[in-house]
Amino acid sequence: MPIEVVIFIEHIINGLTLGAFYALITLGLSLIFGVARLVNFAHGDIFMVGGYTLFLLLNLSGITLPYPLIVVLVVVVTALVGLLIERVVIHPILNRSWRVQAVATLGISIVLQNLALILFTSDPKQTPTIYSRQIIEIMDIRISVQRLIILVAVIFIFLALQWFVKHTQTGKAMRAVSQNREMCQIVGIDVPRIAMITFAISSGLAGLAAALMSPLFSVMPTMGSLLTLKALAAVILGGLGQVNGAFFAAFLLGLVEALFSGYVSYAYRDVVSFGLFVLILFVRPQGLFGRRVGL
Amino acid sequence: QDAEPIKIGLYAPMTGPIAFLGEGFQYGATLAIEDLGGEIEGHPLELVVVDNKCNPTDAVNAVRQLIEIEQVHVILGGGCSSATVAAQPIIAEGGVPAVSATSTSPSIYEGMGVGGNIWQFRVNPDDLIMAYAFAERIAEGTERIALVAENTDFGRGALASYIPLLQEHGVEIVSEDYFDLGTADYRSALTRIRASRPDALLVVMTERDGSTFMRQLREVGIDATIYSRGTLTSPLFLEYTADDPTISEGVLEFSFWAAGLDPEHDQRFLERFGTPNSPHRGMSYYTTRYVIAEAIRNAILNHGEATPETIRQELKALSIDTPIGHIEFDDHNQAYPFGTIQTIEDGQPVFVGTIELRPIPRGDEAEAEATEVADEEAGS
Amino acid sequence: MQPERPPVLQIQNLTKHFLGVTALQDVSFELYEGELLSLIGPNGSGKTTLFNCVTGFLKIDGGRVLFKGEDISNLRPDKIALKGIRRTFQDVRTFPEMTVLENMLAAVQQHQEENLIARMLGTSRIHHLEHTATERARELLDMVGLDNVRHLEARHLSYGQRKLLEFATVLMPDPDVIMLDEPAAGVSGEMVTHMMNHILNLNRQGKTILLVEHNMRLVMDISQRIVVLDYGRKIADGLPRDVRMDEKVREAYFGH
Amino acid sequence: MATDNVILELRNVDAGYGEIEVLRNVSLRVEHGQIVTVIGANGAGKTTLLRTIFGLVKPSRGQILYEGADITGLPTLELLKRGIAFIPGGRSNFPQMTVQENLEMGAYIRKDKRQVMKDIDRLCERFEILRMKRHTPVGNLSGGQQQMVEFAIALMLKPKVLLIDEPTIGLAPLLVDEVFRVIEEINASGTTIVLVEQNARRALEASDYGFVLELGSIRYQGNAEQLKQSEEVYRAYLGER
Amino acid sequence: MKRGVQIVLWLLVAGFLVILPQLATTNYLVNVMITTVMWIIFALSFDLSAGHVGAVSLGHPVFYGVGAYVTALVAPSLGLDFIGSLLLSAFAMGLLALVSGIAFFRISEVSFAIGTLGALIIAQLLANNAYDITGGPMCTQNVPRPVLHIPGSGPVTVVEPVHYYYLLLPLLGLAILIYWRLTQSRIGRAFAAVRQDEVRASAMGIYPKRYKLLAFIAGAAIIGALGSFQAQYITVVCPSELTISYTLNLLIIVFVGGAGSMRGVILGAVLFSLLPRLLEIVTDVPPAWQQLIYGLILLIVIRFLPEGLDSLIERALQRLRGTRTEAKPDAA
Numbered sequence A: 001m002p003i004e005v006v007i008f009i010e011h012i013i014n015g016l017t018l019g020a021f022y023a024l025i026t027l028g029l030s031l032i033f034g035v036a037r038l039v040n041f042a043h044g045d046i047f048m049v050g051g052y053t054l055f056l057l058l059n060l061s062g063i064t065l066p067y068p069l070i071v072v073l074v075v076v077v078t079a080l081v082g083l084l085i086e087r088v089v090i091h092p093i094l095n096r097s098w099r100v101q102a103v104a105t106l107g108i109s110i111v112l113q114n115l116a117l118i119l120f121t122s123d124p125k126q127t128p129t130i131y132s133r134q135i136i137e138i139m140d141i142r143i144s145v146q147r148l149i150i151l152v153a154v155i156f157i158f159l160a161l162q163w164f165v166k167h168t169q170t171g172k173a174m175r176a177v178s179q180n181r182e183m184c185q186i187v188g189i190d191v192p193r194i195a196m197i198t199f200a201i202s203s204g205l206a207g208l209a210a211a212l213m214s215p216l217f218s219v220m221p222t223m224g225s226l227l228t229l230k231a232l233a234a235v236i237l238g239g240l241g242q243v244n245g246a247f248f249a250a251f252l253l254g255l256v257e258a259l260f261s262g263y264v265s266y267a268y269r270d271v272v273s274f275g276l277f278v279l280i281l282f283v284r285p286q287g288l289f290g291r292r293v294g295l
Numbered sequence B: 001q002d003a004e005p006i007k008i009g010l011y012a013p014m015t016g017p018i019a020f021l022g023e024g025f026q027y028g029a030t031l032a033i034e035d036l037g038g039e040i041e042g043h044p045l046e047l048v049v050v051d052n053k054c055n056p057t058d059a060v061n062a063v064r065q066l067i068e069i070e071q072v073h074v075i076l077g078g079g080c081s082s083a084t085v086a087a088q089p090i091i092a093e094g095g096v097p098a099v100s101a102t103s104t105s106p107s108i109y110e111g112m113g114v115g116g117n118i119w120q121f122r123v124n125p126d127d128l129i130m131a132y133a134f135a136e137r138i139a140e141g142t143e144r145i146a147l148v149a150e151n152t153d154f155g156r157g158a159l160a161s162y163i164p165l166l167q168e169h170g171v172e173i174v175s176e177d178y179f180d181l182g183t184a185d186y187r188s189a190l191t192r193i194r195a196s197r198p199d200a201l202l203v204v205m206t207e208r209d210g211s212t213f214m215r216q217l218r219e220v221g222i223d224a225t226i227y228s229r230g231t232l233t234s235p236l237f238l239e240y241t242a243d244d245p246t247i248s249e250g251v252l253e254f255s256f257w258a259a260g261l262d263p264e265h266d267q268r269f270l271e272r273f274g275t276p277n278s279p280h281r282g283m284s285y286y287t288t289r290y291v292i293a294e295a296i297r298n299a300i301l302n303h304g305e306a307t308p309e310t311i312r313q314e315l316k317a318l319s320i321d322t323p324i325g326h327i328e329f330d331d332h333n334q335a336y337p338f339g340t341i342q343t344i345e346d347g348q349p350v351f352v353g354t355i356e357l358r359p360i361p362r363g364d365e366a367e368a369e370a371t372e373v374a375d376e377e378a379g380s
Numbered sequence C: 001m002q003p004e005r006p007p008v009l010q011i012q013n014l015t016k017h018f019l020g021v022t023a024l025q026d027v028s029f030e031l032y033e034g035e036l037l038s039l040i041g042p043n044g045s046g047k048t049t050l051f052n053c054v055t056g057f058l059k060i061d062g063g064r065v066l067f068k069g070e071d072i073s074n075l076r077p078d079k080i081a082l083k084g085i086r087r088t089f090q091d092v093r094t095f096p097e098m099t100v101l102e103n104m105l106a107a108v109q110q111h112q113e114e115n116l117i118a119r120m121l122g123t124s125r126i127h128h129l130e131h132t133a134t135e136r137a138r139e140l141l142d143m144v145g146l147d148n149v150r151h152l153e154a155r156h157l158s159y160g161q162r163k164l165l166e167f168a169t170v171l172m173p174d175p176d177v178i179m180l181d182e183p184a185a186g187v188s189g190e191m192v193t194h195m196m197n198h199i200l201n202l203n204r205q206g207k208t209i210l211l212v213e214h215n216m217r218l219v220m221d222i223s224q225r226i227v228v229l230d231y232g233r234k235i236a237d238g239l240p241r242d243v244r245m246d247e248k249v250r251e252a253y254f255g256h
Numbered sequence D: 001m002a003t004d005n006v007i008l009e010l011r012n013v014d015a016g017y018g019e020i021e022v023l024r025n026v027s028l029r030v031e032h033g034q035i036v037t038v039i040g041a042n043g044a045g046k047t048t049l050l051r052t053i054f055g056l057v058k059p060s061r062g063q064i065l066y067e068g069a070d071i072t073g074l075p076t077l078e079l080l081k082r083g084i085a086f087i088p089g090g091r092s093n094f095p096q097m098t099v100q101e102n103l104e105m106g107a108y109i110r111k112d113k114r115q116v117m118k119d120i121d122r123l124c125e126r127f128e129i130l131r132m133k134r135h136t137p138v139g140n141l142s143g144g145q146q147q148m149v150e151f152a153i154a155l156m157l158k159p160k161v162l163l164i165d166e167p168t169i170g171l172a173p174l175l176v177d178e179v180f181r182v183i184e185e186i187n188a189s190g191t192t193i194v195l196v197e198q199n200a201r202r203a204l205e206a207s208d209y210g211f212v213l214e215l216g217s218i219r220y221q222g223n224a225e226q227l228k229q230s231e232e233v234y235r236a237y238l239g240e241r
Numbered sequence E: 001m002k003r004g005v006q007i008v009l010w011l012l013v014a015g016f017l018v019i020l021p022q023l024a025t026t027n028y029l030v031n032v033m034i035t036t037v038m039w040i041i042f043a044l045s046f047d048l049s050a051g052h053v054g055a056v057s058l059g060h061p062v063f064y065g066v067g068a069y070v071t072a073l074v075a076p077s078l079g080l081d082f083i084g085s086l087l088l089s090a091f092a093m094g095l096l097a098l099v100s101g102i103a104f105f106r107i108s109e110v111s112f113a114i115g116t117l118g119a120l121i122i123a124q125l126l127a128n129n130a131y132d133i134t135g136g137p138m139c140t141q142n143v144p145r146p147v148l149h150i151p152g153s154g155p156v157t158v159v160e161p162v163h164y165y166y167l168l169l170p171l172l173g174l175a176i177l178i179y180w181r182l183t184q185s186r187i188g189r190a191f192a193a194v195r196q197d198e199v200r201a202s203a204m205g206i207y208p209k210r211y212k213l214l215a216f217i218a219g220a221a222i223i224g225a226l227g228s229f230q231a232q233y234i235t236v237v238c239p240s241e242l243t244i245s246y247t248l249n250l251l252i253i254v255f256v257g258g259a260g261s262m263r264g265v266i267l268g269a270v271l272f273s274l275l276p277r278l279l280e281i282v283t284d285v286p287p288a289w290q291q292l293i294y295g296l297i298l299l300i301v302i303r304f305l306p307e308g309l310d311s312l313i314e315r316a317l318q319r320l321r322g323t324r325t326e327a328k329p330d331a332a
């Protein structure tokens, strides 16, 4: 294969893994927005909590747990953290305007980040796994097994989520909650419970992202900040509350970034991704996959 | 023991994305004070830390607080050049000596000492000084080089100094990339760099981002020689890559601090804080321990008391041999410690040697401009 | 009927489609000055859509709307409102966090005398305008029985109260054409009578009124003319008693 | 009124929203199998009364009894499970869901999913509007069409007691007839109905008993015939002619 | 009569502000006052669109940072003095707000918030990367200090913080005046109408975009001037003037103080500026803990005081008057 083609394929693969990463973060964020109309600025920080959980579990003195088990544990821990946050902070303000709720999540974000800073200092923590160093080489294209795991996991999670929202009672209730909370009460949907479940799933997804991604990067208090914003951009691009749309938008961002930084410039890649985001909004205010109902 | 305490003020980013810098400074200074027994000539030492959040507004506030409220005798830090630069007028106006330990921005040089601000000193060499010493070495045996740096004053400043010199030595620069702090994914850029087939890379990154970068560099499979004008061989870096110490195998690091300079100290650092030494941590230590403390001691001995003014005089007059080399400030209040070369062999840092750093010719134009500004400041 | 009166609102071949649904198809009729015309039709026949098209909230797919001879098709809603056409919404809209009185005052936005600078400076002229507006608001509120709750935020009102509030707000700026989308739905018996009388009164003062209502008592008693829609098409246009007897209308709308 | 036959009873209930007091000392009884109508001027507290029974507004005083048990302060979900359902007026649906999905949500607490689907089919056969718009998001329906969907949602539950708030708002005359017919039908199949309706004449015609609410208190009550005869009630709520 | 009381009150406040720096013993304190006043101006301008027309522009610091850059990069080459630079920045940012507002107000409120945040990130990245123009992370340095031409004594360069303080006060006055007039009576009601229901607002002849733009532009112009002041005060302009942490601070100020209320916003800004100074000086709380405390305060206020601290004042005032005012008084 000519080198240009190899490089191009590699850029595409980079874009896909980056997109997969964004997608994992975005799915949860989009879910929360979809159900609770909540812009969760703390989502990236829950991802960060997942990173530290992974770090702690990998470094448990004396015991070495198998990586899959650790992943599950990280997901469980972050889901619980999400639950806690929902109970303590979000639940009491569930009926307030989205602005107030968004600011509250910013508060959570500040608290979590500084808590991490106090507990772990700003030293980045490394969380390598056996897979992050295993590299597959096919026709000059090198990619670590960890990235392949992520790609597969994301697709699996996406399909599972689809099925969950479309076909389970709880999934349908989630959609209902997003549209009319009072009506939910009237038909017997337990809104607080659904909100809790949503938060748990969403946080668990952030935890999953952390458990899968951190081995490639490193764990530090601010690791989630810019990520939240990118994921929010994807959520909006996809059409607010459209989980599928957000998923594809995340991949779109990943690909655009990878190709732009691969062929043009790295420094301006975020300019391009956020610029694209803003531009698309001007052309399609409701997002790529958004629909409008009523007046 | 009832002698008046002497206060050393530290202003650095303590929160936000580069809190690690401020933390490192605090570690270094704390250990230095402990090594001094917490006192100088009977005067207890006190470290006062304020957060400059790495931005001008908070820096001004922080320095004013140190000078006017805390009434410190001497100031350490800056950390970010945006903070250091903004603090300059306040330091000049407040009349308290300030010592920079790691800021490598050449622009600060112009304003110091005869440049107008007699209160600002700098222990570490700046990027131009180092580029002069190192560029030639890199050029030996390198035809095509890819440049990679953090998108900060540190990274930008270093490359800005190296680029013209490398070009002068006939090295072709195949790419130039700047990465924002905390970047997670470098693969796309690395893929492109690999495609451009450089025979060397110059990497200007601190440990944090550097470790992630190097991991992905290995993943992509770039096998060019790696020069580092950052910190890719420090014990801290090695800790970040402890799972695979070969990640930075063979990296050639040019700096003004190296782990091998003072192995016993590195060990003590690790024991004290549970985290290894690194350039900014070490530089903070040496600056406090040898430069600041020494000036304070001399001030007490020679003038009877340590005041900002006497400390400044003693800084100016300082001439001392330290583990990082001989420290003496020139007319721009700039010192010239060792240039160091270090590499990693079998996952262990190996101290290769030192290079003498010396004053370099600076653009007359820049010089004149600086004096102009300084005049303006002095005149007001 | 009274051809000497000039048409105020002319709806010509109005057509509107939604994805796969034809909400309006070639609907034409005129509204003469001082006329009280009712628009009726089964649910989903396109009445509200017609309102939305006339007042600029929906883009028209075909045909046009003239107001006093001027083409106002697809003009911005606020511009149409300022020309003197005011409407209510079927699904009651109020400003939930404003008090009832503030809701009323918000309805008068533009006084010719006002400009931005004057407003910023709060000249005494402006204070005077504000004062008269408040008085008028209280009169209207009294008429719909809401004066005693004028300091309550609108979100605390009952459904019928909000309906009444919305009715009162469209009257605030004294518009030329008043378009009411089911004003009596959810309004209790005595109040409907009240409302009916008030509408008649306005009409006698020369206001042109377009009324959508399913309350046949109201419609038959006060309308001068009735237009009937069915599946987006006009199926009848005439005097109340004629429309009532019309076979097509009976089948589509009244039953029995 | 035979006590043993009473299914729902309010005893001296006060209720309101925060500092705003709406219901004052309301006592009423509904017998099993009745249709009971509540009428009153706008803002009298009719909706509040239904919401209080359904647990959406907590009474500050008094008791609510259902099938002899005290249900004051019980959560809505519990009441639903015990067989009380509520159709609130005004845009109470899921606008982005289709008619079909809205009806499914109406049966959210039912376990017999197969029967639910059959019930939906039946409703769609019965009401042309539902059939026509079955797969359209409800937010895109006309006002009256939405009202119809909301009415149908409540029919999905098959409750023992059904509280209905102004089901005919915005409906064309033909559909008003139809709705009253359905109300009578489900009543005939054993459901007790508490109806709030501005179309008082029609409502009283269909019901056994009526209450008139004025400023949050019960002003008159009696069987439907009596109320229709009452001069005052007639003038205020049934129109002058 | 009520008007008279108000005027007297305002005069008292103004007098207090003028005398205040004379009580300060150190430049540090004067600097704290300057920062406080700057936050008040910043937050009032932000609240104009966030609290009143409901357009929460998370990218608002763009106008501050770019305003500062305009003064640092453009004003000197035009030979503008202090006031000239201020006006230039204000005008430029007003214009930017107009252009970006026309584009951004096409999108719904949540998207608007995130979209403007995206714009802020773009602006910061550009400032950081356009090394040749802005100096990137090395900052634009040596911004000229204000030079005042006092008749009879030749030009005087302003260096002393106290003098900067007095240069800043008029801007505060202007900000308060604009805020006050825009949020009162008819315009204020239109703002509220737009915030609460755009569709209904249009049906009443209120063009939502016009009022959103009005609030947005007015706020941007004030902030632009503020950025210009900052540039001339600190004499360095860095990409960190475009940081998202300004947004965070604004949100804390506005929501802790009380969105949509001038008194609340001012209170929030004062607390926000003074609290950290107190924490620093009195108790020596490490910075990370300080941030943690802000986060917690924010959460607690949101949870227990829905209308912000302002509701506490409101309640206290009511108790003082001995009566509960019946809902809101008619707009005066």
Ligand SMILES: Nc1ncnc2c1ncn2[C@@H]1O[C@H](COP(=O)(O)OP(=O)(O)OP(=O)(O)O)[C@@H](O)[C@H]1O
Pocket: A293, A294, A295, C018, C019, C021, C022, C023, C041, C042, C043, C044, C045, C046, C047, C048, C049, C050, C090, D139, D140, D141, D142, D143, D144, D145, D170
């Ligand atoms: N946004 C929309 N998207 C798709 N279809 C719509 C939309 N709005 C209205 N429709 C359809 O257009 C038709 C006309 O609706 P419209 O609201 O005008 O009816 P209406 O005559 O006002 O009925 P009602 O008496 O029930 O209020 C209906 O079939 C409705 O379902």
Ligand SMILES: Nc1ncnc2c1ncn2[C@@H]1O[C@H](COP(=O)(O)OP(=O)(O)OP(=O)(O)O)[C@@H](O)[C@H]1O
Pocket: C155, C156, C157, C158, C159, C160, C161, C186, C188, D017, D020, D022, D040, D041, D042, D043, D044, D045, D046, D047, D048, D049
């Ligand atoms: N959410 C609320 N908060 C505060 N007060 C309310 C609220 N809802 C209703 N009220 C007040 O309670 C009183 C009764 O309201 P309710 O909705 O029960 O009246 P209603 O009899 O149903 O009237 P309508 O016929 O108009 O529907 C009204 O005066 C109203 O102002």
Ligand SMILES: [Mg+2]
Pocket: C047, C048, C049, C090, D142, D143, D144
């Ligand atoms: Mg309609």
Ligand SMILES: [Mg+2]
Pocket: C158, C159, C160, D046, D047, D048, D165
């Ligand atoms: Mg009601």
